[in-house]
Amino acid sequence: MSLKLIEKRRSFGGEQCKYTHYSELLQCEMTFSIYLPSNKEKKPIPLIWWLSGLTCTDDNFSQKSGFQRLAEEYQVAVMIPDTSPRGEHVADDEAYDLGQGAGFYLNATQEPWAKHYKMYSYIAEELSAIAKSLIPHFSGKESMMGHSMGGHGALVVGMKNKERFRAISAFAPILSPSKIPWGLKAFSTYLGDDKEAWKAWDASELIKEAGMPPILITQGTEDEFYPKHLDETYFLKNAQENNAVVQYEKAEGYDHSYFFIATFLEEHFAFHKNHLR
Numbered sequence: 001m002s003l004k005l006i007e008k009r010r011s012f013g014g015e016q017c018k019y020t021h022y023s024e025l026l027q028c029e030m031t032f033s034i035y036l037p038s039n040k041e042k043k044p045i046p047l048i049w050w051l052s053g054l055t056c057t058d059d060n061f062s063q064k065s066g067f068q069r070l071a072e073e074y075q076v077a078v079m080i081p082d083t084s085p086r087g088e089h090v091a092d093d094e095a096y097d098l099g100q101g102a103g104f105y106l107n108a109t110q111e112p113w114a115k116h117y118k119m120y121s122y123i124a125e126e127l128s129a130i131a132k133s134l135i136p137h138f139s140g141k142e143s144m145m146g147h148s149m150g151g152h153g154a155l156v157v158g159m160k161n162k163e164r165f166r167a168i169s170a171f172a173p174i175l176s177p178s179k180i181p182w183g184l185k186a187f188s189t190y191l192g193d194d195k196e197a198w199k200a201w202d203a204s205e206l207i208k209e210a211g212m213p214p215i216l217i218t219q220g221t222e223d224e225f226y227p228k229h230l231d232e233t234y235f236l237k238n239a240q241e242n243n244a245v246v247q248y249e250k251a252e253g254y255d256h257s258y259f260f261i262a263t264f265l266e267e268h269f270a271f272h273k274n275h276l277r
């Protein structure tokens with residue numbers, strides 16, 4: 001195991017830690033951050049995963065959202081992965097919405113992406129094992145949270161593992177990747193032209209299955225990417241037809257930024273805490 005602690009900072013009584021490790025699954029060096037609450041009472045600690053959006057690393061959420069105050073207050077650990085495999089030997093694209101920084105939390109099947117772009121398995125398996133080893137008194141209870149591309153990632157990872165993740169929440173998520181420009185570009189590049197194969201990675205398709213975890217979504221009305229990339233119509237229709245528990249909220253006047261996320265983060269933490277008891 002090549003796990004190396006490269007940064008540790010006290011924040012609100014807990015520890016914000018940054019690690020690097022060699023990922024066997026992604027075949028490259030990866031960085032992630034994890035927040036460990038103080039747990040003064042040595043109680044079981046649940047885990048919330050945060051999946052970030054296009055162009056992000058583990059730093060965006062760690063440095064811009066102020067989540068540490070809430071994680072300490074609610075006594076939850078928070079795991080913050082990177083958004084794609086990284087490195088000079090890893091396939092990339094000049095555009096901000098493809099390649100490094102834009103892994104879409106799926107397992108690519110097309111070349112030259114398939115060798116490294118396996119963010120779904122990385123999170124659901126390899127990084128999960130590492131997270132568990134780093135959380136003293138881990139309760140075994142987990143949930144998913146994310147933003148934009150990462151909001152969709154949270155929905156997909158959470159719904160594909162519906163017995164494991166107790167709740168999912170998302171800020172301004174992509175909801176129907178097979179129908180919107182960001183998703184059409186990423187799915188055709190990473191998964192090829194067979195649209196049947198896309199369904200396994202599309203939240204609007206996965207929500208059709210019974211027994212999904214409860215979902216909370218907050219969407220700003222002044223979001224520069226809404227509705228072009230973030231349209232909710234098809235997802236909500238499928239959710240309703242299949243009796244999924246989805247709370248979809250519009251936030252008047254808010255955009256796509258971390259100012260928006262920071263404003264509604266407490267509501268999302270409270271939602272998760274309720275389901276992680």
Ligand SMILES: N[C@@H](CCC(=O)N[C@@H](CSC=O)C(=O)NCC(=O)O)C(=O)O
Pocket residue numbers: 052053054055056060064096147148149150257258
């Ligand atoms: N025009 C931007 C586009 C990138 C961007 O806005 N990324 C968002 C997520 S969008 C959906 O996944 C983001 O979270 N950015 C980081 C931040 O700290 O705000 C560009 O070219 O960079």
